[in-house]
Amino acid sequence: MNKALDERSFSQIMEDHTDYLLQIAFLYVKDWPAAEDIVQDVFISFYQKFDQFEERSSLKTYLSKITVNKCKDYLKSWRYRMQVLTNSFSVNSKKQRNRLVEQDEKVELADAVLQLPLKYREVIISYYFEELPILEVAIQLNLSDNTVKTRLRKARALLKEELKNNQWEVLLHE
Incomplete structure (x- = not known):
């Protein structure tokens, strides 16, 4: 099957799902910049592999699954472990609340x-x-x-x- 994803459709998908995916990513990784990076990677992966989306589930479920997998990969990564180590030495890290949690x-x-x-x-x-x-x-x-x-x-x-x-x-x- 030859499916095409035009720029307008992709922009609409991003607009419809970004906030939801950011919330999922943040709940996994507990770090707003990392969550933003993960969601950006999710959309890049989706755009590159759109033709592999078989529509066995809803797009929201599909994107959520990609997000969860990328979050798990991030939590296993060296970058995350270094950040946790660095944050453990920071005295004021607890005082910094994420804008998602503040709201x-x-x-x-x-x-x-x-x-x-x-x-x-x-x-x-x-x-x-x-x-x-x-x-x-x-x-x-x-x-x-x-x-x-x-x-x-x-x-x-x-x-x-x-x-x-x-x-x-x-x-x-x-």
Whole structure:
């Protein structure tokens, strides 16, 4: 199949999906400039390999999957490990809040989610933020649905423990 992607269509795709992909990337990497770089790489990859998009899923799901994979690659990279090491020596790094989190009405919840280990954070992000059903989360993360359910249960327990002294009664009701 010979598909073409003109400049106007590509610009519209970028406009429609950039904010969403930036939020996903930031929730994974916890760094705004890195998230921007990742999303830029996602769009470059998509543009270069558009003809390989088989439309088995929605474009949003496809771009989300690319974003998640690029975030995981970034978290394994030397650049990320050096940044973490450098940030650990910075006294004021905690004071610098990302503009995405500053705008969020639930800063405490976002911080608690960001503190979760990656395997719990990614199921929380996929299930609650991306609003994917458990089966799609399992497919996206290459896990069984029971593993996703278990990780969601554990992530909720960790969040409950973290937020128990705050005003998050809605989350704490069982």
